[in-house]
Amino acid sequence: MYNPQVGMYHPGNVGGQEHEAVYVDPSSSSSYPGSDDCYEMEEEVGKRFYPMVPVPHVPKINGEIPSLDEATMDHERLSDRLRLYELTENKVKGDGNCQFRALSDQLYQTPDHHEFVREQIISQLKSNREAYDGYVPMAYDKYLEKVSRNGEWGDHVTLQAAADKYGVKIFVMTSFKDTCYIEIQPKVQKSNKVVLLSFWAEVHYNSIFPQNDAPRLHHTAKKRRWWPFSQHHH
Template sequence: MSNGAQYLGESSSSTSHSNQQDTGDDRMIAIVLSEEYSQLDEAVGMRLSNLAPIPHVPRINSFIPNVSHANIEDQRLLHRLKIYGLCEVKVSGDGNCQFRALSDQMYRTPEHHKYVRKEIVKQLKDHPSLYECYVPMKYKQYYKKMAKSGEWGDHVTLQAAADKFGAKICLLTSFKDTCFLEITPQGKAPKHELWLSFWSEVHYNSLYTVQDPQIKRKPRKKHWLF
């Protein structure tokens, strides 16, 4: 066997072993996360019970605010958080913030965002009839793009998340005319409520009451997961 052929054989074997390892890791992650899944105490919902949500229409990202607009909306969101006695657990703005915020709400840590993204993309891929009408591009291209780390989540992925996890996703927003958005699972009653803040079309954080001990926690690290 030539050096090149030997290298290709070793590379193929290594790739196969890596794929098997990834599959095993994914299965272990799913088991661990299902054990850690806990329902919120709905304290945030009680504080916002007087707000009427507007209908949610899934859509992809299309508008990026300028600095002036973003600063105004930042102040508006901070004002709303103060009024309702709420606090954000801030997550990294690395393009994965929607998935990190959802992970924090479901698993009390943003570090399972890869698993959350994978499950949402699987939902998109397995049920195209529910979402493709909202995507103004080739649908396969869309969900393949969403599978990439760092790709911004949008209102379509939020709907897919609500459907996949059986959760009502509630957004306290910075929008002038839209304080509160609510995304519910299609065709079934929600089993959980997930609360996020949504700033100026560009960033999500996880939302709790100021008194909630979750905002003072230190993330639990499981280095073997990621």
């Protein structure tokens, strides 16, 4: 198991370039994006996240659901942060699959491939058991069975597995009072693509984008932007 302080969650800024690409069905895709298949996210992400100071985290399962008052305050805090850093949410369905829908929206430009994304993450958890079992406070096989089910919530362990599987950094803008955002580092970075998510009150994830990229959220742009995935598997 590698050190979570240096190999998994830790503060910092990201780098990378992006390029125009065409859509590829995830059923015939690989588990990670090509290194040249990204937009200019370094500047966009850097401008928004550089002033913030994240607190290092380790993967963990979900915490307690907050009270209604706490959830309301958390929602206001998250909304304020998104406005401050000029980020826009593409809201996904809250059906228990929201983490996987949000990841799918970032990786494939649609939340509809959430089942495939969950399958990829579960594959990562199964094939690299030693990297994650220390963060799961229950029998690991029971945990795998649980998170494999459609509608079962994702957690910080599945986020780490997603970062590792796709080889990308994941930034999570949170509603936590003491943590503005979390950066999740892949064990091995395979792409300069950056995945951007919002996380509200321990209960819901959404996909987020810089405001100047917002038109594509509503599919009004003349030229859609897609991130392709090659046929390579590992």
